[in-house]
Amino acid sequence: MKVLVTGTAGFIGSHVAQVLLARGDEVIGVDNLNDYYDVSLKQARLDRLIDQPGYTHVNADIADRAAVEKVFADHIPNRVINLAAQAGVRYAAENPHVYVSSNVTGFLHILEGCRRHGVEHLVYASTSSVYGANTNMPFSEHGSTEHPLTLYAATKKANEQMAHSYSHLYGIPTTGLRFFTVFGPWARPDMAPMLFAKAISEGSPVKLFNNGHHSRSFTYIDDIVEGVVRTLDRVPGKDPDWSGNKPDPATSGVAPYRIYNIGHQQPVQLLHFIEVLEDCFGKKAVKELLPLQAGDVPDTEADVSHLIANVGYRPKVSVEEGVANFVLWYRDYYKV
Structure with a gap:
């Protein structure tokens, strides 16, 4: 297939592109390499892709309507994976406009490209943050997402609603x-595991909000990527081998539209995650206990029963295995 992947200089996007290329797909990668975080890390990810047979890179911002229209017109992709977005939950408080520009307006441009060029399937990144104030655990796709606690989560919820309207x-x-x-190799430097690793390796304080009492469905990057690729291959309403092609009445009922959680089913206490990092680095963390931050969700736990039933997959990499791989990469990349 010819697959358009946005965000290929990003953490998840670069890994997804690697897997698609390895299995023989042609990948059209789009990224603007913005300076939200270290551009050299983005370039290093992209350098792993740029010379591979079957990869074509387009330096463009999905918020640029003309640029997105040109990508679709020039390349006519069969399928699209939209992973480009303004990332970071807390940065939205400083620069809200860029979130709407990239995550909402940019997503509209992707939807329009799919509509005008007969794309077979659009897979796009949402987030567990859409569950917001919902405290019913584990988080299910059938649960409430009506009360996001951050603008980032609100833009991702908007993506889901926009996609449903286009599907219908x-x-x-x-x-x-x-x-x-x-989490995993090549992660963004603003993500918690990267911040923890940097602090432990340097001997600086590890900031633990909510006094470290968070729990999270930490999910290793390879598990995320396999979920993305498997869902790309499972086209709602079109796959002749899939008996679940009727609309899901809990999330749609009228459209070729699906929502899936992708997360490890075993949530991990944040303090245990730190302990695993300590073991891998061979150093104890200097812990700085802080109160819960506005917009933070104390706990997350993924219900992946629908992913298992419809896609035949569940995340399986343990936090111990994943952190060990992550620390090996971290030591090598940052020379520590």
Whole structure:
């Protein structure tokens, strides 16, 4: 297939592109390499892709309507994976406009490209943050997402609703993936595991909000990527081998539209995650206990029963195995 992947200089996008290329797909990668965080890390991810057969890179911002229209017109992709977005939950308080520009307006441009060029399936990144104030555990796709606690979560909830409208009006198969606390090699420097690793390796304080009493469905990057690729291959309403092609009455009922959680089913206490990092680095963390931050969700736990039933997959990499791989990469990349 020819697959358009946005955000290929990003953490998840670069890994997804690698897997698609390895299995023989052609990948059209789109990224603007913005300076929200270290551009050299983004370039290093992209350097792993750029010379591979089957990869074509387009330097563009999905918020640029003309640029997105040109990508679709020039390359006519069969399927699309939209992973480009303004990331970071807390940064939205400082720069809200960029979140709407990239995550909402940019997503509209992707939807329009899919509509105008007959794309077979759009898979896009959502987030477990959409569950917001919902305290019913584990988080299920059938649960409430009406009360997001951050603007970032609100933009991702908007993506899900926009996708549903396009699926209903134009018959475009769409699948939204709610990722749960992704970690692993090549992660963003603003993500908690990277911040923890940096602090432990340097001997500086590890800031633990909510006094470290958070629990998270930490999910290793390889598990996320396998979920993305498997759902790409499972087209709602079109896959002749899939008996679940009727709309899901709990999330739609009228459209070729799916929402899946992708997260490890065993939530991990934050303090245990720190302990595993300590073991891998061979150093104790200097812990700085802080109160719960506004917008933080104390706990997350993923219900992946629908992913298992419809896609035949569940995340399986343990936090111990995943952290060990992550620390090996971290030591090598940052020379520590």
